[in-house]
Amino acid sequence: MRILAITNQKGGVGKTTTCVNLAASLAATKRRVLLIDLDPQGNATTGSGIEKTTLKNTIYHVLIGQKTFKEVIQTSEKGKFDIAPANRELAGAEVELVNEIARETKLKHAFVELGDSYDYVLIDCPPALNLITVNALTAAHAVMIPMQCEYYALEGLSDLVNTIKKVRAHLNPGLEIEGLLRTLFDNRNMLAQQVSADLSQHFGDKVYRTVIPRNVRLAEAPSFGVPVLFYDKASKGAKAYLALAGEIISRAKRAAKSATV
């Protein structure tokens, strides 16, 4: 089971879009996938075809220890992946956990129940470096950072990298940066090309080869409650997320190989 936290404290960079579409793409290659919605906005929940306002059991209840994952997990019918949904109630967890012992490790401990039921767990983080995000970083094996190639992107990245370093030092020594994903990419934009080149220079092969283009189909699919694969599978957006799933799987195979030699 590989647990990836999809994180960037900036909103609107494509975290949720990446979670939903990567979950569906990995599921399409027969991987068992659990998507965890850890954003009170619940966009990953809605985007997976689940009505968030009427939910009785959500990830909030898992975090505060009232429910087990089994009681909370649903299946995205179209997407063929499981999801631990969220809604606005999750915002309360931030306050409720503040005085708890081991408040940063709630999610990590809840994962024990899952054993090896999934190949990939993707965690959709909120746009903040708060306690909820720290729970995700503490529970994860690695972080995937979606980012838009614009001027302030690199600045925001250093705050995130500092948080990752702190989590490594105190809570999760094995936490890796799995990769940086260029999203909402517009090849005709000179600044985007420049920032993209800077990124590759700085982070080398941590930057995924796959680039997610700006594609209106990706923005439209959530209003139908389906991943883009089930809305327009021939779209550039659908192909890009399938390619990303392929890249992640081949990276994992390579890592496994080099670990055995």
Ligand SMILES: Nc1ncnc2c1ncn2[C@@H]1O[C@H](COP(=O)(O)OP(=O)(O)O)[C@@H](O)[C@H]1O
């Ligand atoms: N590659 C893309 N092309 C077009 N629109 C996108 C793309 N990625 C995300 N969007 C749209 O941009 C907005 C923000 O994306 P979202 O995934 O919700 O970001 P985040 O979760 O980081 O806040 C949403 O309306 C989404 O539909």
Ligand SMILES: [Mg+2]
């Ligand atoms: Mg989001």
